[in-house]
Amino acid sequence: MSTPQPFGRLPDGREALLYSLQNKSGARADITDFGGILVRLVVPDRTGQLDDIVLGFTSVEPYVDRSPFFGATIGRFGNRIGDAKFTIDGRTYTLAGNDTPGGQPCNLHGGPLGFDKVLWSATPFSESGVAGLRLTYLSRDGEQGFPGNLSVTVEYRLTDANELRIDYSATTDQATPVNLTNHSYFNLRGEGRGDILAHQLKLFAARYTPVSARLIPTGELAPVAGTPFDFTKGQAIGARIGEKHQQLEFGNGYDHNFVVDPVPGQKLAPAAEAYDSETGRVLEMLTEEPGFQLYTGNWLNGSLVGKRGQPYTHRSGFCLESQHFPDSPNQPAFPNTILRPGQRYQTTTVYRFSTR
Numbered sequence: 001m002s003t004p005q006p007f008g009r010l011p012d013g014r015e016a017l018l019y020s021l022q023n024k025s026g027a028r029a030d031i032t033d034f035g036g037i038l039v040r041l042v043v044p045d046r047t048g049q050l051d052d053i054v055l056g057f058t059s060v061e062p063y064v065d066r067s068p069f070f071g072a073t074i075g076r077f078g079n080r081i082g083d084a085k086f087t088i089d090g091r092t093y094t095l096a097g098n099d100t101p102g103g104q105p106c107n108l109h110g111g112p113l114g115f116d117k118v119l120w121s122a123t124p125f126s127e128s129g130v131a132g133l134r135l136t137y138l139s140r141d142g143e144q145g146f147p148g149n150l151s152v153t154v155e156y157r158l159t160d161a162n163e164l165r166i167d168y169s170a171t172t173d174q175a176t177p178v179n180l181t182n183h184s185y186f187n188l189r190g191e192g193r194g195d196i197l198a199h200q201l202k203l204f205a206a207r208y209t210p211v212s213a214r215l216i217p218t219g220e221l222a223p224v225a226g227t228p229f230d231f232t233k234g235q236a237i238g239a240r241i242g243e244k245h246q247q248l249e250f251g252n253g254y255d256h257n258f259v260v261d262p263v264p265g266q267k268l269a270p271a272a273e274a275y276d277s278e279t280g281r282v283l284e285m286l287t288e289e290p291g292f293q294l295y296t297g298n299w300l301n302g303s304l305v306g307k308r309g310q311p312y313t314h315r316s317g318f319c320l321e322s323q324h325f326p327d328s329p330n331q332p333a334f335p336n337t338i339l340r341p342g343q344r345y346q347t348t349t350v351y352r353f354s355t356r
Contacts, residue, residue: 004017004018004019004020004122004124005017005018005020006018007032007034007039007059007060008059008060008061009060009061010034010060010064010119011064014119016032016033016034016060016119017032017033017122018030018031018032018039019031019032019033019122019124019133021131021132021133021156021157021158022131022158023130023131023158023159023160023162024160025044025160025162026042026044026050027042027043027044027050027158027162027353028040028041028042028050028158029041029042029156029158029164031122031133031135031156032060032063033119033120033121033122033135034060034063034064034118034119034120035063035071035072035073035115035116035117035118035120036072036073036115036116036120036135036137036154037056037063037070037071037072037073037116038054038056038071038156038164038182038184039054039056039057039071040052040054040056040307041053041054041164041184043162043281043353044162044281044355045279045280045281045355046279046280046281046355046356047280049279051190051279052190052191052307052308053186053187053188053189053190053191053281053283054070054071054184054185054186054187054191054317055070055071055184055185055186055187055191055192055306055312055316055317056070056071056191056306056307057070057306057307058307062304063116064117066304067116067304068299068300068304069109069116069183070183070184070185071182071183071184071185072109072115072116072182072183073115073116073120073135073154073180073181073182073183074109074110074114074115074116074180074181074182074183074321075110075114075115075139075152075178075179075180076110076114076115076139076143076144076146076150076176076177076178076179076180077107077109077110077146077177077178077179077329077337078109078110078179078180078181078183078293078321078323078324079108079109079179079181079257079293079321079323079325079326079327080099080101080106080107080108080215080216080326080327081095081106081107081177081326081327081329081330082104082106082214082216082327082330083104083105083106083330084096084097084105084106084107084145086177086329086330087329087330088147088175088176088177088329088338089175093145093146093147094145095107095111095144095145095146096111096112096113096144096145097111098111098112101213101214101215101216102212102213102214102215102250103214104214106214106215106216107144107145109183110144110146111144111145112144113143113144114144115137115139115152115180116183118137120135120136120137120154121135121136121137122134122135123135123136127157129160130157130158130159130160131157131158132155132156132157132158133155133156134153134154134155135153135154135155135156136151136152136153136154137152138150138151138152139151139152141173141174146176146177147174147175147176148172148173148174148175148176148341149172149173149174150170150171150172150176150178150339151170151171151172152168152169152170152180153167153168153169153170154166154167154168154180155167161352162352162353162354163350163351163352163353164350164351164353165348165349165350166182166348166349166350166351167346167347167348168180168345168346168347168348168349169344169345169346169347170339170344170345171339171341171343171344171345172339172340172341172343173341174341175338175339175340175341176338176339177328177329177337177338177339178337178338178339178345179323179324179328179337180345180347181289181293181321181322181323181349182321182322182349183319183321184319184351185297185316185317185318185319186274186283186317186318186319186320187316187317187318188274188275188276188279188281188282188283189276189278189279189281190279190308191306191307191308191316191317192306192307192308192309192310192311192312192316193308193310194313194316195238195297195313195314195315195316196237196296196297196315196316196317196318197236197237197238197241197315198236198237198238198276198277198278199236199237199274199275199276199318200234200235200236200237200274200275200276200277201231201234201235201236201237201272201273201274201275201294201318202231202232202233202234202272202273202274203224203231203232203258203271203272203294204232204260204261204269204270204271204272204273205224205231205232205258205259205260205261205271205272205291205292206223206224206225206232206259206261207221207222207223207224207258207259208221208222208224208229208256208257208258208259209221209222209256209257209258209259209291209325209326210222210247210256211247211250211251211256211326212250213250215250215251215255215326216326216327217257217325217326217327217331217334219331219333219334221259224258227245227247228240228241228243228245228247228248229247229254229256229258234273237254237296237315237318238315241253241254241296241315251298252298252299253296253297253298253315254294254295254296254298255293255294255295255296255298256293256294257291257292257293257323257325257326258271258291258292258293258294259290259291259325260287260289260290260291260292267288268286268287268288268348268350269286269287269288270284270285270286271285271286271287271289271292271320271322272284272285272292272294272320273285274318274320275356279355280355280356281353281354281355282353282354282355282356283320283351283352283353284350284351284352284353284354285320285322285349285350285351285352286349286350286352287322287347287348287349287350288322288347288348288349289322289323289324289347289349290324290325290335291322291323291324291325292320292321292322292323293319293320293321293323293326294318294319294320295318295319295321296315296318296319297312297314297315297316297317297318297319298314298315300312300313300314300315300316300317301313301314302314320351322347322349324337
């Protein structure tokens with residue numbers, strides 16, 4: 001772990017810092033304490049050439065007010081909560097609304113001042129030769145409308161096997177929804193090097209959760225078979241993204257939660273695998289979560305300029321956000337997301353990189 005570097009100042013004058021994790025092969029993960037954001041992820045291609053494969057900015061300032069959640073730690077609740085409200089034990093809580101798909105309000109990724117917009121406490125550590133960064137934050141009762149004081153820890157580790165491991169944990173003093181994730185946009189060719197439509201994607205998911213025009217799940221767990229959402233055998237991201245299909249029209253492309261196929265006796269299950277034939281880079285995602293969101297950069301339009309000085313054009317990155325299902329607090333049939341006093345929220349996701 002090198003000495004943290006200045007990464008710019010927040011509007012209130014506080015300084016953000018950038019921490020670097022590096023392994024013996026030269027892979028590197030740069031993380032800022034603002035938003036727990038993964039700013040840079042450098043991994044080798046099939047020739048050993050290192051390149052940065054996540055979208056982002058060169059300083060903290062654009063992350064404050066212009067970022068579409070590039071690399072961010074998301075909370076309290078990743079994805080959408082319909083109508084920006086939910087009820088626990090007979091009491092209804094109204095959240096900060098920050099998105100209006102289909103003309104109806106919802107709470108997206110924890111609200112306008114979610115975990116991606118706060119300054120975390122950061123502590124570098126080394127464990128069995130693996131470099132790590134521990135981030136902690138106390139989300140106060142009522143923050144963005146959520147109940148309870150929630151104590152959160154997020155740990156990044158970069159292993160010598162070129163795995164970026166993210167461990168999330170949290171405790172609370174009141175019942176509250178918790179659904180933490182990371183919102184990195186990947187481009188295995190290298191950030192700023194064109195779109196991701198030719199990436200081959202395989203998803204270990206035979207079902208997904210269709211949405212309404214409001215992008216809120218209908219409650220159905222629908223089979224992907226026979227639809228553009230069937231990546232079970234692998235296909236290019238762009239192979240069917242332009243088909244006339246109501247779900248693709250609602251999301252302006254892929255912006256949907258997939259249900260991870262469970263593996264008996266295995267908590268950390270394979271969820272997705274992406275491959276870029278030009279560089280040979282392979283990304284595998286393994287997670288303890290029951291689902292993940294595939295988002296294909298549908299709203300990137302070239303107005304944001306990345307670390308390489310290139311504009312981020314339409315579909316120049318894709319996201320694999322491990323998660324519980326969207327709107328779970330309002331969907332009793334979905335896996336539970338309510339954390340109660342005396343319980344510990346704990347979950348791990350691993351992004352593994354290799355070549356072929």
